Amino acid sequence: MVSFNVLVTVALLYTIVLFAVAFYADRRALSGPSRxxxxxxxxxxxxxxxxxAWTFYGAVGNAARSGLEYLTIYLGPTLVFLAWWWLLRKLVRIGKAERITSIxxxxxxxxxxxxxxAVIVTVLSIAGTTPYIALQLQSVTLSVAVFSEFPSGASGGSDLNATAFWLSVGLALFTIFFGTRNLDANERHHGVVTAIALEAIVKLVALLAVGLFVVWGVSGGVAETMRVIESSPVAQWQPSPSRWTSMIFLSAAAVICLPRMxxxxxxxxxxxxxxRTAAWAxxxxxxxxxxxxxxxxxVGLAVMPVGANPDLFVLTLPLELGQEGLALLAFLGGFSxxxxxxxxxxxxxxxxxSNHIVVPIWLSTRAGGASMSGDMRQVVLLSRRISIAAVLGLGYTYYRTTGGTTALSAIGLVSxxxxxxxxxxxxxxxxxxGATRRGAIAGLLVGFGLWIYTLFMPAIGGFPAAMLEAGPLGIGALRPQALMGVQDMDPLVHSMFWSISLNIIAFVVVSLVSFPTPMERLQGASFVNVFERGEGAVASTGGQAEAEDLLVMAQRLLGAREAQTLFQREATRQGKIGYLPDPTSDFITLLERELAGSVGAATAHAMIGQINGQASITVRDLLAVADESAQMLEYSSKLETQSRELEKTxxxxxxxxxxxxALSVQKDAFLSQVSHELRTPMTSIRSFSExxxxxxxxxxxxxxxxxIIHEESIRLTRLLDDLLDLSVLENGQxxxxxxxxxxxxxxDRAVVSAGLNARETAGLKVTRQGGRDVQLRTDTDRLxxxxxNLISNAQKYCVSDQPKLAISVSHSQGGVDIDFVDNGTGISAKESSVIFEKFSRLSDQSAAGSAGLGLAISREIMHRLGGTLEYVPGQGGAAFRVHLPIEAN
Amino acid sequence: MSKSVLLVEDEPNIIEAISFLLERDGWTVRIHAQGTEAIEAVERVSPDVVILDVMLPGRSGFDILRDLRNDAVTRDLPILMLTARGQTKDRELAESYGVSHFMTKPFSNEEMLGKVRELYAASVAKA
Structure with missing residues (x-):
């Protein structure tokens, strides 16, 4: 028997080799492209x-239990690679064009x-992958247990748990060391990939070696082996079409969607x-x-004692037959x-x-997340490292809490x-x-939910048996493994049927009824039509920004002086006083931030990228530029509106x-007039009284x-009366x-009051016509x-040898017109426009004997009485018409 | 020959008051009761002193003053201007045209007589 220590030593040596390979590959990648x-x-x-490990160990176990079903796990990917390699090409093309970092x-x-x-898919991926990681830990510990004489599958005590623990720690260290060495824009890890490739060879060689040993070393040739197969119970196995279809579909989907794939x-x-190579290789x-x-x-079933775990035949068969070296190789294959x-x-x-959960949260907790230079890199790297440790810690915890001997392949299929x-x-x-964001979210949530309910929870024993039997709260239609009464179906097929079909329906229906945002539309177009862009940038050429071009652009955007100051400061910092600074990435970041201040972040990024030659402008960049421009346009149109309003105001x-x-001028003129009208009689009064x-x-x-003094005092009094009268009338009081x-x-009374007698006056002769039958209801004193006023105006101003005034009354629309027409020279058109103004006496004022407020007052009165007073031109002499409405009743 | 005054004024009572005041002091008072043709009246009468009202029918006293000052014959003629409006800008306008004295109504008889005498004395002294 190989001792436990030998096993650990071999595993450690192998791990050291992996480290060395990964390290070397990373070094080579840094020094330039390597063939x-x-x-x-x-x-x-x-x-x-x-x-x-599931396929390495589990396929044999699966074959021992379910015959050829294990082939589906290989058939799915084979179909994808042979028949759908153009789908893979599309994925790869988009991945490069959009700089995709994960599924x-x-x-x-x-x-x-x-x-x-992004968050939904991340959570889904964690949920699907964590049990799988636990599975790998379990397979390694089980294989270690085989060597260390513990009964396989039994609770291995503290040593086995310690194995799993130290394995997790070692893997975390390796992954952190080679997985987060730097923050490459396109997320390539040369060291890791090379180590994985080496492991691929090891596991293939190991499995082939065991297979060759079994066929030729144990069975004694191909023919013999075929005979053993014929006679084994495995040959009796019948395929289930629905389960085969489901599994081929699942493995085909997995080869694309599994995060690691x-x-x-x-x-x-x-x-x-x-x-092209991978499509067949x-x-x-x-x-x-x-x-x-x-x-x-x-052969395992035939040779091994009854009850041996077929999942470990790859390992136990050589051991049973004393081939310890081969067993060690098989162990390394499984380990790989x-x-x-x-x-x-x-x-x-x-x-x-890190990208979709940790960093967004970190950014949102920082006020104004604009500064994304050096410290940002550190944050991303740190969050990646912690995430790796967390993922492995999660897998280990899962292993410790559920680590039983469940058939390995079952949990793989659940994932x-x-x-x-x-x-x-x-x-x-x-x-x-036509696919929209809402549609995608709906489909993902429906599918994810159903998967958890119908497959994941039952598989990990998360539901009590009663619930599986009778449904939650006794509702039979909701039984996790028999939804809607669909019974007697393989749990996997049942879950796939419900989750995938409802997922698709939700996705399609919601997509059809929701409208994509412009950003979605553009991204959708660029994904669907990715091949129409021509051959995408296969490899980046590296940033070769021309300092001069950058300076020219910066001057245009920032102004000559500011741009030169910026460049000089940088040149000084770089120790290149008097020259243009090198376009280091720090400097370009700084410049981009400066430019963003004047043209917006997206535009600045696109412009710098253009000069830097690093990136062609993506649809996303253009869209962001368009957004910024739209905002600026909106802002400027707001400004325009504001300025129009200001102009109006x-x-x-x-x-x-x-x-x-004008009012102030009028007031001045009025005061000046009042002053004149008051001072003139006062001058006489003062002079004569002296x-x-x-x-x-x-x-x-x-x-x-x-x-004279008496007369002038009366004139003054009358003037004051008129002023007060006008003021009262004008204020509407x-x-x-x-x-x-x-x-x-x-x-009649007016003629008498004006000091005239209709029949026997020497000066003005007044004639009357009409108005005998007109009854008025008005302010008679004011009228x-x-x-x-009109009669005395005629009296004062009518210039004629035989002055006459004709007063005639006639009915007119809704009232009466009373015309006062004299036979004087009349008033010119120009003068007639000002006669109703205050103090607008036209001719020699000595004859007037009043202040020229009469017509202004008269018109105000007529206005108050609801009528009008106007001058009627072309009547021979001066003609005034008083119009007064008569109430119907 | 007695000293003469040309009174350009349209208010009859003021004409009577000033005429009485000056004639009693030995002046010959000539009257021109409107703004129009005031220049001609001055030329015809060639008075020693002119008393000129501002608000006149037909023509403003300011216009008459300006024309008199622009004429070589009447440039130095003593002109006393009378106004009932009594605004500062009227005084300034009159002074800018070269009035000899600007007086607001109402005036005291003593002030009027004194000013006419003074203006006459000054013009005689100059000549």
Whole structure:
């Protein structure tokens, strides 16, 4: 028997070799492109990460239990690689064009970089992968147990748990060391990939060696082996079509969707052309892996004692037959299978957890996350490292809590089924432009939920037996393994049927009824039509920014002085005073940030990228630029609107100002007029009263001067009365005293009040016509005031040898017109426009004897009485028309 | 020959008051009761002193003043301007045109007589 110590030593030595290979490959990658690092063979071998301990040990166990069913696990990927290699090419092409870092990134990117989708897929991946990691840990510990004489499958005590623990720690260290050495933009890990490729060779050689030994060393040749197979119970096995179909579908989906498969297939791919080799070489590898599964299973069943775990035949068969060296090789093969899966899976998961969960949270907790230079890298690396440790810790915990002896392949299929839930969203997104973010989220959540309910929870014993039997709360239709009464179905097939079909329905229906955002539309188009872009950038050429070009651009955007200062400061820092600075990545980052301040982050990134020659502008960049431009346009149109409004307001203010100025001029003119009207009589009064006070003036003059003083005092009083009257009328404070009266009587009284007698006046001769039958209901005093004013105006201003005034009344629309027409010279058109203004006396004021407020007051009165007063031109002399409405009743 | 005053004024009562005041002091007072043709009146009468109202029918006293000052014959004629509006800018305008004295209504008789005498004395002294 190989001692436990020898086993551990071999495992350690092997691990050291892996470290050395990985380290060497990383060194070679740094020093430049290496032929074998970028060989299609390395790529093809790295794909063998598909074959885990589950396939290495479990396939034989599966064959021993279920006959040829194990072949489905190989058939699915083979079909994909042989028949659907163009789908893989599309994935790889998109992965490069969009710089995809994980399956979660791929799907969320397709649906407009939706963070929700990224998180869902990440969680789904963790849920699907964690049991699988536990499975690998278990397989290694079981294989160790075989060697260390513990009864296989029994609780191995502290030593076995310690094995699992130290294995986890070792894998975490390896993964952290080689998986997060640097933060490569395209996430390639040369060291890891090379080590995986080496492990692929080891596990193939180990399995082939055991197979050859069994066929020729035990059975004694091919023919003999065939005979043993014929006679074994395995030959009696009948395939179940539904289970076969489900499993082929599952494994086909898994080879694309499993996080570790996506990692090696898409993310780690360095050249699209490698797929051509892998398209036939990988199926060939799978075939070689499956070649001896059946013979080993059959011979194992025949040779091993009854009750031996067929999952470990690969290991126990050589041991049983005393081939310890071969057993050690088989152990290394199983070890390789387990470790390569764990390493790649934890890198892939850590990338997702870090990119889609940790970093977004970290960024959102930092106010203004603009500074993404050096410290950002450290944060991302740290979060990756912690994530790797967490993923492995999760796997270990899972192993410790559920670590039983459940058949290895069962849990593998559960994982496959979980991860397969992303297939509708992924393939739909690649080939159907109508697929939307909401549709993808709906499909993912429905599929994920059903998978957990119908497969995952029952598989890990998460539901009590009663619930499985009778359904939750006794509702039979909701039995996890018999939804809607669909019974007697294989649990796997049942779960696949419900989860995938409802997933697809939710995805399609919600996609059809929801509308994609512009970002989704563009991303959708660029995913579906990825081949129309021409041959994508196969490899980046490396940033060769021309300092001069950068300076020219910076000057244009920042202004000459500021740009030069920036460049000079950088040159000084680099110790290149007087020269242009080298376009180091730090400097370019700094410059981009400066430019972002003036043109927006997306534009700055696109411009720098253009000059730097590092990246062609992606649709995403353009879209972001368009967004920024739209914002700027919106902003400027807002400004325009504002300035228009300001202009309007300014116009209104100017208008108001002009009005106020005009009012102020009017007020000045009015005050000036009032002053003149008051000062003129006061001048006479003062002058004559001084003469009287002096004395020595004869009686006749005394009488005369006293008369003038008296007359002027009356004039002053009248002026003040008029001013007050007008003020009251203009302010609308006048109280009307409504009375009934005959218009004829009112006119009679007005003529008398004006100091005239209709029949016998020497000066103005007044003639009357009409108005006898007109009864008025109005403020008769005010109306009389208007009449008197008009009559006395005629009296004062009518220039004629025989002055006459004709007053005629006529009915007009809804009222009466009273016309006052004299036979004087009239008023010119120009003057008639100002006669109603205050103090607008036209001719010699001495004749007027009043202040020129009469017409202004009269018009105000008519306005208050609801009528009008206007000058009627072309009537021979001056003609005024008073219009007064008469109430119907 | 007695000293003469041309009074350009349209208010009859003020004409009567100023005429009485000056004639009693021995002046010959000529009247021109409107703004129009005031220049012609000045040329015809060639008074020793002119008393000029601002608000006149037909033509403003300011215009008349400006024309008189622009004419070589009347450039140095003593002109006393009377206004009932009494605004500062009127005084400034009159002074810018070269008025000899600006007086607001109402005035005291003593002030008026004193100013007319003073203006006459000054013009005689100059000549």
């Amino acid at each position: 074998w690092l970028r060989s299609p063979w390395t790529y093809t071998l790295s794909l063998s990460v598909y074959c885990t 979660a990134d791929m799907i969320s990117s397709r649906y407009g970089k939706s963070p929700a989708i 996506f990692q090696v297939l898409v993310v780690e791919n360095s050249d699209e052309r490698h797929l 990988f199926p060939a590898y799978l075939m070689a892996m499956s070649l001896f599964v059946l013979p080993i299973a059959v 299978s387990a470790t390569s899966m764990v390493i790649v899976a934890s890198i892939a998961l850590a990338t997702m957890v 496959f089924a979980g991860v397969a839930q992303v297939i509708p969203a992924l393939l739909g997104g690649l080939f159907w432009r 300014a116009g209104k203010l100017r208008e108001a100002n002009a009005k106020l100025t 003469f009287l006070m002096e004395g020595g003036i004869d009686k006749a003059l005394r009488t005369r001067y006293s008369g 006048v109280v009307l005293n409504i009375q009934r009266a005959s218009l004829h009587d009112l006119l 009389s005031q208007v009449f008197i």
